Amino acid sequence: NAGVIQTPRHKVTGKGQEATLWCEPISGHSAVFWYRQTIVQGLEFLTYFRNQAPIDDSGMPKERFSAQMPNQSHSTLKIQSTQPQDSAVYLCASSRDWGGAEQYFGPGTRLTVL
Amino acid sequence: AQKVIQVWSTASRQEGEELTLDCSYETSQVLYHLFWYKHLLSGEMVFLIRQMSSSTAKERSGRYSVVFQKSLKSISLVISALQPDDSGKYFCALWELLTSGGNYKPTFGKGTSLVVHP
Numbered sequence: 001n002a003g004v005i006q007t008p009r010h011k012v013t014g015k016g017q018e019a020t021l022w023c024e025p026i027s028g029h030s031a032v033f034w035y036r037q038t039i040v041q042g043l044e045f046l047t048y049f050r051n052q053a054p055i056d057d058s059g060m061p062k063e064r065f066s067a068q069m070p071n072q073s074h075s076t077l078k079i080q081s082t083q084p085q086d087s088a089v090y091l092c093a094s095s096r097d098w099g100g101a102e103q104y105f106g107p108g109t110r111l112t113v114l
Numbered sequence: 115a116q117k118v119i120q121v122w123s124t125a126s127r128q129e130g131e132e133l134t135l136d137c138s139y140e141t142s143q144v145l146y147h148l149f150w151y152k153h154l155l156s157g158e159m160v161f162l163i164r165q166m167s168s169s170t171a172k173e174r175s176g177r178y179s180v181v182f183q184k185s186l187k188s189i190s191l192v193i194s195a196l197q198p199d200d201s202g203k204y205f206c207a208l209w210e211l212l213t214s215g216g217n218y219k220p221t222f223g224k225g226t227s228l229v230v231h232p
Contacts, residue, residue, distance in 0.1 A: 035222075043222040045222070055217050100164070
């Protein structure tokens with residue numbers, strides 16, 4: 001069991017560029033979550049999928065952020081027209097169910113927007 | 115307003131001591147879960163222990179246990195016999211079962227950084 005895999009581990013983009021972050025959940029887990037972690041805000045929930053269907057994206061900034069889960073083996077978080085304030089560690093987590101089960105976190109992608 | 119509050123941002127103890135990390139939360143939902151996670155110095159975030167709102171059992175997992183005071187909306191993590199490897203950042207998390215839609219929504223506290231000295 002390789003755990004949750006996130007790629008890339010580090011990404012540097014210029015202001016206005018697009019960034020796509022990838023997540024491969026643990027096989028057999030039905031729920032996938034995306035979080036953003038910063039020193040100031042802490043760990044912020046962005047969105048989550050249950051059996052590949054988007055369930056709650058209330059934490060997502062509406063205009064430039066989007067997330068997809070085209071199949072059960074990967075999810076993507078796309079940030080268009082990146083801004084310096086998007087710089088953060090983006091964490092992906094999966095759990096075997098969507099409610100009371102513990103989450104397994106990936107190592108995160110550190111995004112730096114210059 | 116923060117829904118999950120961890121008052122202490124840092125803590126420091128000696129090896130062998132016991133530590134209690136406090137967490138308070140706000141919810142109007144009947145059903146919810148509370149979790150404690152540890153962010154390791156390596157960057158990994160690991161699950162420690164869970165408390166269900168409907169449970170009166172005193173949850174324990176190895177050297178970790180919780181003190182759940184539902185009426186006070188408080189859950190504390192107790193770590194016994196501290197070891198230097200316990201150093202890291204501890205997060206309290208609230209999972210509310212939303213009555214509209216039946217979905218869970220997670221909220222994390224800002225964490226408490228712990229240093230355990232040998």
